[in-house]
Amino acid sequence: MKKLLIANRGEIACRIIRTAREMGIATVAVYSDADAKALHVRQADEAVHIGPSPAAASYLVGEKIIAAAKQTGAEAIHPGYGFLSENAGFAQAVIDAGLIWVGPKPSSIEAMGLKDAAKKLMRAAGVPVTPGYEGEDQSVERLKQEADAIGYPVLIKAVAGGGGKGMRKVDAAADFEAALESCRREAKASFSNDEVLLEKWITSPRHIEVQVFGDSHGNVVHLFERDCSLQRRHQKVIEEAPAPGMDEATREEICAAAVRAAKAVDYEGAGTIEFIADASEGLRADRIFFMEMNTRLQVEHPVTEEITGVDLVEWQLRVASGEPIPLKQDELFIDGHAIEARLYAEDTVAGFLPSTGRLEHFDLGVEGRIETGVEEGDMISPFYDPMVAKLVVWGENRSEAIDQLAEIAEGVEIWPVKTNAAFIANCLRDADFEEAKLDTGFIEAKIETLVTSDVANETIWQNAADFIALAETEEHEDLPIGLRLNAQGVLTTTLTHKGETRKVSAAQAMAEDVATGFVDAARAVVFADGQSFVFERQVRGSGHHSAADGAILAPMPGKVIAVDVAEGDAVTAGQRLMVLEAMKMEHALTAPFDGTVTELSASAGSQVQVEAVLCVVEPAED
Structure with missing residues (x-):
């Protein structure tokens, strides 16, 4: 493999470019209109434009990506995660085009793509599965009958679901039909498939997943487990490896089950077997159940790399080239403890709304391992996932790792885009988190104390x-x-x-x-x-929101939603001139002194950048 096209963007594209470069492999980036000046485009050896900003018109169009590979002479395509990474049809199209697919066989993706079929396959392979129903009879009557038999609370899950969509917890039989209708409607809209399965609701759930790796020579190994229990609305926030409280006997059983799962689908490349654990009495092998398999590299793969010393992207590229897995199972071991936090561009105080705009000030410090796809001056676009960076640390033990990561989060300097850095730090500093008293409801239960004013x-x-x-x-x-x-x-x-x-x-x-x-x-x-x-x-005697000489500057990037004056108007000190909407708030810009509006460059509806001169007020003569 001499040239690799990366069918993705952002931090994962930059991550793959880094390893490829170390291996002497040239890289090709693809980009949409919004990403024309993105970091992954700047870092790659070549870049190909593939369409408009919406992912549906660019990153999700497999034909454009394959054409870009052909155009540049790339021999292989790495899908990263998200987008087309678990699309069996795209994987097959890549192979049919005579290119190397850096991922599992399309048949493996298909086998694990539907949750109901995957659970049946895992049960047959001797992998522990959550009690539930995955039958073909999807009538309301049959589903309700099965839910009653399982016992409430139960979880309704879309068979084609993912990312927390198409899931509903039902606490009582009287609520079942309404929850089913809502779940099906969301599943149909998100996945074009409204079929569901039922699972027993686990009362003290922890999200445990095992990193597996297979090659084309029949070898499969595991690289131990991760704990991803800290989630908000089913989206992971903090992940760590190894899982706190996991004893060796339980680890051996659950990791062996993960290997059986991978072998059952003849797996090649990097994958993750996700389990749900009933942690009401600690982590026990007889209370850890298969949920699903992610047939790709995971966002949280760095914590596994940190405790094993393995470069999983390098392994992916070597295995895709036909090489065997570089290490045998008995050569892999856990060293220390690693934690990763996902730094999102979101306003936690405003209900975790996405925060977009230019990164006028961007400094994540120099400690730890920072995985990012942006630099100072880059834009956080509304078109894609709002993750700004992954903050990763390694420590001799869990306590040391927690302290390191909390300090990094507390030291984040980003403006004017809002982030969840303070929220991350609060999670890490929480006494229950420090004592590993975890479950997937941790954040929801403590949300009022974790969000800082x-x-x-x-x-x-x-x-x-x-x-x-x-x-x-x-x-x-x-x-x-x-x-x-x-x-x-x-x-x-x-x-x-x-x-x-x-x-x-x-x-x-x-x-x-x-x-x-x-x-x-x-x-x-x-x-x-x-x-x-x-x-x-106020600077040197001038008024609110003004620079010297009466120039009214935009205090941050935003949208002008109202203009109250026109050129030539006489204004008085403190009079509202216009309203700027920025960072989900309205900001009134006022006259610094009595005077006349001599210049007006802003109009209602226009987008403005920080420090743009919006108007000029000349002081009245004495």
Whole structure:
């Protein structure tokens, strides 16, 4: 294999490029309109445009991807995860085109693609399966009868489901039919298949998965387990390896079952066998049941790499080239503990809504292993998954790893895009998490304590004033000390944060290691505990939201939703000029002083970038 096309984007594309380069393999990126300047495009040796921004018109069009491989002379296609990675039809099309498919056989993907068929296959292979119903009779009457026999609560799952869609928990028989109808409707819309299966609801569930790897020579090994129990709405947030509380006897049984599962479908390449564990009495082999198989590389694969020292992407490329698995089972062992957190572009305070825009400030520090597909100045697009990065650490033990990852999350500096960094840190610092008291309902049960307010406290207000004072001093270093500050010897500045305006004096002695941040003409931004706090400032006597000379600047990227003035209008200090919608909030921009609007460059409905001059107000003559 000399040239590899990566049929994906973002951090996983960058991750694959890194290993390919180390192996001397040239890489080809594909990109949509939205990703024309993306990091994976910049890092690859070649790049091919495959269509408009929506994934359905680009990354999900297999014909375009295969054509790109042919065009560039790539011999192989790596699908990453998501998009077409578990599409048996695409895998077969790649093979039929005479290319190498870096993944399992299409037949293996098909065998594990439908949950009901997969469960039957696993039961026959001696893999423990959750009690339930996977029958062909899909009538409401039969399904309700089976649910009654299983006993409530039960879980209704779409047979073609994934990503938490097409799932409903039913607590009582009276609720079954309504839940079934809702589940089927969602499954039909998401997967074009409204068939369901039933499972016994596990009361203290933990999500345990085993990394497996097969080759074309009949070898299958496992690389131990991961715990992915910390989830929000069935989406994983924090993953770790090995699973806390897993004894050797249970590990041996569950990993052996995972190997049997992989062999049952003649598996090649990287895959994951996912189990649900009833942890009400700890992790026990007789209470861990097969859920499904993911026939691809997982988002959380780095934690397995960290504890085994194995590069799973390298193994994928070698096995796809016909080589045997590089290590035998008895050569694999667990070393230390690894944890990964998914850093999402989302506003946790606003109900975890996605947060998009340009990364004007982007610093994840230098500690740990950072897997990302963006750099400072890149855009977080509304078209794709909102994951910004994966933060990964390794420690001698679990406690050490937790501390390392919490510190990294608390040190995240991203603005103006919002992230869940503070939420991640709060999860890691939670006493129950530290003591490994986990289940998949952990986040939901503690959500009110895990989401931190984005309103600045007194310390943060003080930090903002201190940063401005420091910036003012550095800007006028040629002036005597007495001229840098006001009569009281302390610079006082007027700041506005979330609609509250205060005059704040800089401290005589600035605190150290409290927070970090930056200052510009329009604002001070303070980073603390994984959050960003924005303070709009008045500079050198000018008014709210203004720079010197009456230029009204956009405090952050956003959309102008109202303009209240026109060129030539006379305005008074504090009068609203326009409204900017940014970061899911409305921000009124006001006149800094009495004067006249001499320039107006913004119009209702227009998108503006941070620090764009929206209008200019000239002061009234005395």
